[in-house]
Amino acid sequence: MKAQSKAQQRAAGAALSAKRGDTKVKDLQGASKEMYDDMNEAELEEMAATPHDDLPEEA
DSSP: OOOHHHHHHHHHHHHHHHHHHHHGGOOOHHHHHHHHHOOHHHHHHHTTTTTTTTOOSSO
């Protein structure tokens, strides 16, 4: 699944960072917390890797 906005891409990146243990899960909020709970690492990586040049700031 590709990110639909830059905000969604950033949330996926934050959730991916927590999945990998680079950041603390307790620091996640909102969409990034939901993504952490609902998506696996591969899904998060795909969403975070979406090219952001043509994405709107928010969906």
